[in-house]
Amino acid sequence: MQYYQNGFKPGDPTDFRATADSAATQLLVDLPEAVDVLIVGCGPAGLVLAAQLAAFPEISTRIVERKPGPLMMGQADGISARSTEIFQSFGFADRVLKEAHFLEAITFWQHAAEKPDQIVRTSKKADGRNVFSEFPHVVLNQARVHHFLLDVMQKSRSQLSPDYCRNLIGLEHQKTPRDARSGDCYPTRVSLARTDPDHEGQTEVVAAQYVVGCDGARSTVRQLLNLEMRGDSANKAWGVMDLLLVTDFPDIRNKSIIQSANEGNLLIIPREGGHLVRFYVEMDKLKGSERASNRNITVEQLISAAGRILHPYTIDVKEVVWWSVYEIGQRLCDCFANISPQDSDSGPPNVFIVGDACHTHSPKAGQGMNVSMHDSFNLGWKLASVIRGHSSPEILHSYAAERRAVAEELLAFDRELATMFSVQEDSSLEQGDRLEATRLQQYMVKHDGYVSGTLTRYPTSQIVAEPAHQALASGFEVGKRFHSSPVVRLADARPIHLGHVLEADGRWRIVAFSNREDPTGDSTGIRRLAEFLHNAAESPVKRYTPAGSDIDAVIELLVVFQQGYRDINMQELPAFLSPSKGVYGLRDYNKVFCPDVDKGNDIFDERDVNRGKGCIVVVRPDQHVANILPFDGFADLAAFFDRFMIMQD
């Protein structure tokens, strides 16, 4: 899609109506007296959490925001492959990919050896980040991501919408009488000052079972919890601009890193619609008077600096869509919740901070929006599972344990990258040597996987088993996200991505990779597994599925056979593999898969699954692999779920 040719316009680029996406129509209603979860802040972290919780209408969720309506432009734009996988699980990856700009190539530019006042391209290559996932690395205005998440929330069974014009002013813990309905209590009282003209001066008090601060780098929730950010103070200032411009710079539609001899560095990120482009301008090299104080910097100064760096190419800026100056160091909060994992004797936490509220870093690695969303995607299913009475509240400690390690890693990466960006390369190198040799370039290539967001590995815990049987499927690493691969659905021969069956619906999955045997026999492994899950007293499906729910409501069995789709008759498989569900008892045919042999995609090869033995891969609701077990490891399978799940009637 090509758009913004005649200027930037917020909202759906395919919608030409003047009134589309107007923030003015937001409904302002009073908050209820008590909620299960109160989310503070409508950034990417808050909205991912809200979208996740909205899937469960039995959980009362509200999300409050200081601003009067949705974000319309600016801020983050990088969307990692892992984020798009998560969007897929919410059902809107297609919408992101349709609008986004794809970063297919990356170019590096430096000053010419002979003419230090001119830049020359040293390298143009395919972006190496596009091999870690079925999804590419793309860029899209953060406001559009918000819009898609808001759409998921609004169309959900909970019909959740943000409550705008609310300023958090107080957070008190106090034990209240237990609520008769759920046996839970609402121990935290949140005070909110209303800021819209009709309610100005009014304060609302909401009792909440859980409070999640997604309120950014200056988080009020964090301050009210008396948690402190530690780390480097601002160590680097950059200017960032979203521009519509005319230029003769040849790589204006490619991600380009430009290191000039004397004018500083520039990072160019082409953006959605074919015209918009983002410039990151290093501010150290701004002329003295320009740099006097970052706060007095004008966008004209940033444009002028970018022009000097790009010499001999020129830019003619037609519209500044958004711009900002940032000076952010790498800072991290000791604890991501009101009770730290080390202090687990004090009971489970019930107030959390997420995203920028607990870690800040520079935007250069394109991780800002992503890591924040991954934080709350980690927390969301846990909160839902605990509130719905499926899991022990102790699992809530794993949020801080898992995500703080990710944040530490991110800060180390960002610190190193920021340094790399600013170090001048040795200009005495000959052109030929420099072509492939710049350290920044090498560093970035080395970390393509990290930046894709797909390599995060959660350590062994209550909800991540020791990888004792990792060798049975080395392509599904315990602790990492389930790496999707193409398969064919047996029932209708449709090629699909197996990972896309793992929707963000709070369910655990047991993905069973069968061994070579004909699965339609009478005493096959798959029949024994189905029999165990369906009937055994120790079966986690039996133990942890509430009475009256569909058989797959809490734990879903997915099966992948080695035979092609023409070689297996659906009806000869155990009925448990296409269970009867819903009010009519219709059979669910979305659970049995085969390798896509026609296209040459064999998931057993691609993920190195032991063909002779097969295996069981246990996948968490956030798609991280929790356990790998032998195909007949029924006792271990039961024991794993027994660690944290709550027996149902």
Add this chain to the structure above:
Amino acid sequence: MQYYQNGFKPGDPTDFRATADSAATQLLVDLPEAVDVLIVGCGPAGLVLAAQLAAFPEISTRIVERKPGPLMMGQADGISARSTEIFQSFGFADRVLKEAHFLEAITFWQHAAEKPDQIVRTSKKADGRNVFSEFPHVVLNQARVHHFLLDVMQKSRSQLSPDYCRNLIGLEHQKTPRDARSGDCYPTRVSLARTDPDHEGQTEVVAAQYVVGCDGARSTVRQLLNLEMRGDSANKAWGVMDLLLVTDFPDIRNKSIIQSANEGNLLIIPREGGHLVRFYVEMDKLKGSERASNRNITVEQLISAAGRILHPYTIDVKEVVWWSVYEIGQRLCDCFANISPQDSDSGPPNVFIVGDACHTHSPKAGQGMNVSMHDSFNLGWKLASVIRGHSSPEILHSYAAERRAVAEELLAFDRELATMFSVQEDSSLEQGDRLEATRLQQYMVKHDGYVSGTLTRYPTSQIVAEPAHQALASGFEVGKRFHSSPVVRLADARPIHLGHVLEADGRWRIVAFSNREDPTGDSTGIRRLAEFLHNAAESPVKRYTPAGSDIDAVIELLVVFQQGYRDINMQELPAFLSPSKGVYGLRDYNKVFCPDVDKGNDIFDERDVNRGKGCIVVVRPDQHVANILPFDGFADLAAFFDRFMIMQD
């Protein structure tokens, strides 16, 4: 996506709000006194035409419909590859593919040789229709296609919505004074009876420049034009049902053709959402009393017949979503407009009939909705071009000429297919022989391409040149639709489908495939072509682009080079290849492409383009190839457009 598990629900399956897609909120406003185009009927034909015309806010279009609101369920469901290509050009193919069921495999069942009361599968194979296009053959409720088209209309610059509750009652031709605004006149007066409670008894009269009857098999427009349908009377009755059911039939999620020994024939089309299924039941074999009159047939009788055909498998129907009985012969109208192409001395036509209004046939080939949409996609750009003053009104004769031939071909196909379906196979054949040999199966495989809708070839005419230079690119056949192929966009290295650049925006395209030479030189072929189009007095771009419009507003140049994207610098190409456009003069980088050598997709090989000579492919606004010329065939290029276009100031 999996949905309808707890029963069918009209509207967006991702929207869980109760009020979604309500027909009750339709606004009823008065029609204007005069319009450029009045479309009668909100079926697929009418909506495609409306969506096309809505792209041009300078054209006043209205679409009226007898019913009180949008279709909510039932009717057609087959979507051919060509239709999805057209949806792509409107920007919503992704939405169709996300919701649709993919017909990946097809199975054939017959009665067992030994047990004639039981059916056995004789064949299960990949659906052969998925090789003619980048898009597959899918099925989706017609109501959803309507919804997407309505969405295009509503979000367009024209903000077009249907006017419901209007019954066409009169159509008079009378010359009226010329309209000062456009120099056009509104020669047809249309009378409409309003049927909503607030306006019942009122008649509106609208003067229209053009009237298009998309009002179905019982078309009032056709009757008011005194045009008659000719052809076979009803020759075959079938019952059709959309069901939610439980069955042990193994291929319930695959397209299945079942020919029983004594109980008749059944066609099963699995549908969107993983549960819904359509049954077509042949009615000849219904028991005597059931068949007494088709009008008295009950759905229980159809279900019972389907159950008998499927024996020994059983069905347990849980919900009948929609059902109907149809008895339709192959009928065709002599003329598709008020003035036939043979009568061109009488001037151009200004009243047209489209889709079922001019041709009817059985739904078994899955062509119903498709051919109707292709009819109006053929007509839409021509009307727009004439009304906007770009083309001579004479081109309007080509609608009937081109589409009546398609309809004739369709009726012949449908007649033969209907016969095939009902003929009993010779049951004395051994099982092995029958496996691959049934005539129906052979017939269907042979006609996969036809059914995909991609093989339609328009004959030589004012707007389709003689294929004198076809050998330069035998994969782009003159008269057929431009067959897309993957390329890489030079500016940002993004892999895209070249055909997807050809949006439904009324523009002609000149797609120039360059020869092997380095395109960045001073006197290259591409430079000469750009120079000709940009500056020559005979250039069709110069002659036919209105002053003040973007240079590519009427005719767009697209260029495909043979070099990879790393081998060409955008800035060394003629500026005409990335022209300045819009209020800011931003450069359009969406016009230059390279083979996708990294993925091994070379469009020159795939479409058999002459590498030594290159060529020019002229593509109509409806994506049909109008001409193929040598790369330097400037005079012929100019002469082709001179045949039908109108010189601009």
